[in-house]
Amino acid sequence: MRIRQLTAEEYDERIALSEFAFQFKLPPERLEEDRRHFRPEEHWGAFDENGKLLSALILLPLHIYVQGRVLPMGGLAGVATWPEHRRGGNVTKLLVRSLEEMRAQGQSVSMLHPFAFPFYRKYGWEFTVERKRYEIETSILPRPDTGGRIERVAKDAEEFKEIYARFASGYVGMLARSEEWWRRKVESKSGTAALWRDAGGNPQGYILYEVQNRLLSVHDWAYAGEEARAGLWSFIANHDSMADRVHVTVPPDDGLPFLLPNPRFKQELVPYFMSRIVDVEGLIAQYSFREGDKEEELVLQVADSYAPWNDGRFRIVFGADGQGRIAAKTTREEPGGYGAGDRTEPDAACDIRALTAMLLGNRRPEWLRQAGLLQGSEEAVALLGRRIPSAVPYLADFF
Structure with missing residues (x-):
């Protein structure tokens, strides 16, 4: 199996898959309009050895507001597989490839509208937006x-x-x-x-x-x-x-x-929608934390099964001005085992979904700790609580 972007000549094959999977039929005039706006570089497919399209998704280069700042975001849509090729790992490979592509494009966060919340939770996306x-x-x-x-x-x-x-x-x-x-x-x-x-x-x-x-x-x-x-x-x-x-x-x-x-x-x-942190280090650098009386730091261990650059320990420094940065990290991408600078034990630990819920879903650290989704000392959780702003998630659009 090969994962690659589609070509303009594969539009009809892509539309046939979407119409079958999502049970709709485009009228001729809409079909031609969509063909004119088709951007094959945004469509990724899993192909067999004969070049037949098995599964596909759309990766949209969008931007969203996060704590008043505009951040690049990878919008996932149109995830579909022919029924005879389901449960063969095609979508898993496509999603992993999309995470790599989003990271390369500087999209530190991703969003999608799920057909089923449990399915995408397996891959690190978390429910963040309701309306x-x-x-x-x-x-x-x-x-x-x-x-x-x-x-x-x-x-x-x-x-x-x-x-x-x-x-x-x-x-x-x-x-x-x-x-x-x-x-x-x-x-x-x-x-x-x-x-x-x-x-x-x-x-x-x-x-x-x-x-x-x-x-x-x-x-x-x-x-x-x-x-x-x-x-x-x-x-x-x-x-x-x-x-x-x-x-x-x-x-x-x-x-x-x-x-x-x-x-x-x-x-x-x-x-309504789910979100995912694609790149922990990239998001921390762009995020607007609350200001403090002084610089503070915390070692956070993150578990992420599908993005090895996120799976590890991060020493996060919170500036007095609210600017965050990763001062040291050790992840699965790097040799030598876990650690963060000269610190060997984390102050707090969670998986990528809980971290997404904290930073993008307004789920407070204290509540996540009570729910068993965030581990750490009271001091560490209190630090996260006073540094992460409260902000309501919302999305008026659809993709």
Whole structure:
């Protein structure tokens, strides 16, 4: 078996596998559009000795917000295998190869939407992102007078991008959308767009939505602050003559139920995406830790069965300014056994999934220790707790 990137000539074979595996059929016009946008270098396949495609996945070069910084991220999608070649280790080899490729490209983190959470947990990905879904009657929505105004605009309004960036940077895992992403994934959605401005005329919120069969569906929205959020909800409420209900997806920390006179409406908290640390050393160097009174350090032992460069001991130095760095490491990639500089015993230990949950999933070190997923002294766990910021994971998009 050989693992390699696809060629442009293998588009039809790749689409046939995807259509079979995910049970869909592209109409002819969509098929040709996808062919024009096909990037074979993003598609990796497992081929037999005769060159037949057995399994494939897509490795997307994306960027996400993590603690306010934009980091390169490897987005995995479209993982598929012909049924006669399943359970033969093809996907395992593809995933291992994708980890090597992401590391080489400087993508220290990865994300994916799983068909089954237990399957990807075996390979080091962990559940990090959940979302709320609301189905709410327009009759119970408030109509506060925020002093701002709403205006209908084109779906490619430039103001949307700055508002989105301000909103997205407050969460862990939100995409830093490219121009192409805006064009193909957001502006192409059906419906209407509106922009909310504050009393000074500054754009602070937007919404893309449509109304059909007395249902208002929000496709995309963002707001920079509570006033803009309230203004958009007031705008939605004013559709009560044409819509009885609203469907919308919101971050897990959304506080609308508390702000309503009657919080009893349909709310669903949905497990959504998984994340994985691809390169521990690379992420530590890019991560925004909390500031401290002085420089501190901790030796952390990490277990990672599929990325040997992560499997070992790391002496992490937390600067007073919140900048982290690996001062010493010994991993399976290196000879000589475990150790970190002149330190021989770790202060704390966990596997790559627990570390991912800590840094990208807002699972607090204290809770992970109680759950048996993080081992270490109270002092070591307290150090991690005060240095790792609390930040809500969220992802509004899909890939």
